[in-house]
Amino acid sequence: MHELTDFFKVLSDETRLRILILLYHRKLCVCEICGITGEPQPKVSKHLAKLRDMGLVKDERQEQFIFYDLHVGERVHKEILERIVRSIDDYPLLKSDIERCKHAEKYIEACRK
Amino acid sequence: MHELTDFFKVLSDETRLRILILLYHRKLCVCEICGITGEPQPKVSKHLAKLRDMGLVKDERQEQFIFYDLHVGERVHKEILERIVRSIDDYPLLKSDIERCKHAEKYIEACRK
DNA sequence: TTCTTATGTACTCATATGAGTATATAAGAA
């Protein structure tokens, strides 16, 4: 039961929801997520930490970057995310995130300057 | 977008989730909900008020009782509730609520003593 | 009118939450 309510609490924060929906589409590193969402790095890192602690994402180092990946075990959770994605047109912010997500690499380069 | 995150915040509280799932099955008055869930009346009333303010339930007086009824406009919201109900076996608390809900009238009588 | 009864609300308190800033850390580059 708490798995469920805790999951909903995760989704109730806009930043976390954006991150989850991004990772639903593609594995991303922290600076890509920052670039895409326009949110400050410590904020993104903190939310990622919470997602990691809850077991909803996995992190993996690749060279100097740490990539995050969706890791949703519960079928209900996965299907709820799917359901949101199916209505993505109703949520312009999520939609534009995903658009930018397609050229995520450029945020890595931006990060290098 | 906030419609969505606010909806998830509603679901992130166990008591509210229980109430919503109950009302998904059947129109109920406050004392029935209290009886079924075992939660104190002010607590139930406050959560119902929040649900009403968010437009997720309707209230209607019938004689001395006020009945609450699910009133979910957004399709996404409704489908998420459906999805939870479909997995009801995974959530014993919700399941036993619904069992008790079938004899809800007895909680009205209990209320009269 | 007065009394019940069902429900709603006000108040207080403890706790949780999220933001922002500064700083720590860890790995690679030089």
Next chain:
DNA sequence: TTCTTATATACTCATATGAGTACATAAGAA
């Protein structure tokens, strides 16, 4: 080794949240 760079964490603060208790209200009964 020292310097960068990417990411994580600590700290502080303001605000939100939920619980519990007491009380208010509104409608029907007497």
